[in-house]
Amino acid sequence: MTQELHIIGGGMAGSEAAWQAANAGVQVVIHEMRPKVGTFAHQSGDLAEMVCSNSFRSDDDEQNAVGLLHWEMRAANGLIMAMADAHQLPAGGALAVDREAFAGAVTARLHAHPNVRIEAGEITALPDSGHWIVATGPLTSPSLGAAIAEATGTDRLAFFDAIAPIVYTESIDMSVAWEQSRYDKGDTQEEQRAYINCPMTKDQYEAFIDALLAAEKTEFHEGETATYFDGCLPIEVMAERGRETLRFGPMKPVGLTNAHDPQTKAYAVVQLRRDNALGTLYNIVGFQTKMKYGAQTSVFKMIPGLENASFARLGGIHRNTFLNSPTLLDDQMRLKSRPNLRFAGQVTGVEGYVESAAMGLLAGRLAAAEIQGRALESPSGTTATGALIHHITGGADAKTFQPMNVNFGLFPAVEGLKGGRRGRKDRYKAYTDRAKADFTNWLQDQEVTL
Numbered sequence: 001m002t003q004e005l006h007i008i009g010g011g012m013a014g015s016e017a018a019w020q021a022a023n024a025g026v027q028v029v030i031h032e033m034r035p036k037v038g039t040f041a042h043q044s045g046d047l048a049e050m051v052c053s054n055s056f057r058s059d060d061d062e063q064n065a066v067g068l069l070h071w072e073m074r075a076a077n078g079l080i081m082a083m084a085d086a087h088q089l090p091a092g093g094a095l096a097v098d099r100e101a102f103a104g105a106v107t108a109r110l111h112a113h114p115n116v117r118i119e120a121g122e123i124t125a126l127p128d129s130g131h132w133i134v135a136t137g138p139l140t141s142p143s144l145g146a147a148i149a150e151a152t153g154t155d156r157l158a159f160f161d162a163i164a165p166i167v168y169t170e171s172i173d174m175s176v177a178w179e180q181s182r183y184d185k186g187d188t189q190e191e192q193r194a195y196i197n198c199p200m201t202k203d204q205y206e207a208f209i210d211a212l213l214a215a216e217k218t219e220f221h222e223g224e225t226a227t228y229f230d231g232c233l234p235i236e237v238m239a240e241r242g243r244e245t246l247r248f249g250p251m252k253p254v255g256l257t258n259a260h261d262p263q264t265k266a267y268a269v270v271q272l273r274r275d276n277a278l279g280t281l282y283n284i285v286g287f288q289t290k291m292k293y294g295a296q297t298s299v300f301k302m303i304p305g306l307e308n309a310s311f312a313r314l315g316g317i318h319r320n321t322f323l324n325s326p327t328l329l330d331d332q333m334r335l336k337s338r339p340n341l342r343f344a345g346q347v348t349g350v351e352g353y354v355e356s357a358a359m360g361l362l363a364g365r366l367a368a369a370e371i372q373g374r375a376l377e378s379p380s381g382t383t384a385t386g387a388l389i390h391h392i393t394g395g396a397d398a399k400t401f402q403p404m405n406v407n408f409g410l411f412p413a414v415e416g417l418k419g420g421r422r423g424r425k426d427r428y429k430a431y432t433d434r435a436k437a438d439f440t441n442w443l444q445d446q447e448v449t450l
């Protein structure tokens with residue numbers, strides 16, 4: 001059996017995976033369909049093309065989870081970060097890059113690597129043998145998408161996301177909101193209190209609908225054919241269909257009694273559902289939206305109980321091919337039913353250039369270790385890379401799984417620190433200090449075995 005590693009897709013994840021495995025001494029073949037076969041968003045034949053914004057977001061590795069992910073990838077000798085640093089543009093605290101120079105440099109480095117071969121062409125079927133990483137991203141070609149759906153079951157591969165905003169639990173005002181499942185459903189007390197509810201009066205509801213209708217929205221990209229599915233209409237589209245639609249849909253007040261004011265029936269209720277096993281994140285149920293980010297924060301802060309909400313992520317609806325990773329992947333990023341296939345990047349249900357590259361970094365190292373007969377586990381969930389992989393392969397709720405970007409809500413708490421807004425700076429510093437120490441140990445352990 002060949003000991004080469006084949007990578008399908010030379011985007012953010014595939015490029016980083018190839019670099020990591022090649023540096024570990026593995027022979028790597030990257031199969032990239034562009035420029036022979038294009039997508040509606042990519043413009044060039046370069047590897048690691050940034051399809052939209054030219055930003056890798058915050059570079060603050062003490063107070064920001066994306067900045068911490070930058071730090072971890074730099075510590076792991078990541079190609080994406082090295083080339084981003086080399087082609088940086090001034091952008092305040094963010095890491096913005098010259099996109100053409102960046103993609104050109106990633107491509108040149110991989111072409112020049114003695115252990116890497118790049119083969120142009122689309123892969124249309126899932127291979128039965130050999131070591132493979134599938135890193136074909138949100139715009140996986142239709143034929144390969146169909147092959148993946150056949151292997152996973154069509155209900156476990158999505159072609160669009162429908163992301164509801166996610167709120168840090170600690171930022172919800174529980175003197176206004178209360179915990180209760182509709183009609184107190186559930187056998188245990190935990191189930192009967194599984195949702196957080198935010199009540200609205202008629203005036204508050206009317207003002208909220210006005211704001212939704214007036215808010216600026218984003219359009220689908222040109223070439224991105226989209227029809228909305230029943231059950232995941234954007235809230236603003238529901239509001240456009242009639243001012244009462246939301247009150248009979250996701251904001252219906254039935255079966256709920258305000259624990260702070262049992263005699264007063266709420267006119268409408270916004271429900272939030274737990275989003276991770278740690279209980280640090282809640283998503284606003286049914287609130288997928290295409291409102292612009294700035295509009296989302298101001299509109300959602302009109303919800304009683306969320307006036308001071310901090311958002312771990314805002315809502316969106318995009319063309320996005322992604323797996324139901326909590327059910328399909330093992331903790332080595334392998335497809336449980338066909339372990340010769342690893343998945344990496346956005347197709348695993350992470351979101352963003354940085355997160356996708358980080359999942360490529362991990363998949364490349366895990367694949368190299370397997371080929372070389374070395375034992376390697378993913379880094380601890382206390383690191384940014386580990387928090388992401390633990391979330392998508394375990395911590396997330398499989399039934400409501402939607403793509404996730406890295407945020408501190410995915411990290412286990414550091415004991416003994418003050419909660420709430422006041423303690424945030426110290427808390428984030430403690431998270432990032434702990435992550436750096438644990439990630440460094442993870443890297444050092446590999447140096448011993450390499």
Ligand SMILES: Cc1cc2nc3c(=O)[nH]c(=O)nc-3n(C[C@H](O)[C@H](O)[C@H](O)COP(=O)(O)OP(=O)(O)OC[C@H]3O[C@@H](n4cnc5c(N)ncnc54)[C@H](O)[C@@H]3O)c2cc1C
Pocket residue numbers: 008009010011012013014031032033034039041042048049051052053054121122123124135136137138139140141144221319344345346347351352353354356357
């Ligand atoms: C329209 C759009 C706008 C976006 N804007 C942003 C943004 O502003 N910021 C951000 O952080 N993220 C953005 N994203 C998400 C972004 O694309 C991903 O975060 C990131 O590029 C994912 O990395 P990846 O390696 O998983 O996929 P990609 O970078 O897309 O790489 C996948 C590669 O696989 C190739 N491929 C696909 N199918 C096959 C096949 N069958 N055979 C061979 N090769 C194949 C593709 O050509 C591509 O090169 C956007 C996505 C889209 C679709």
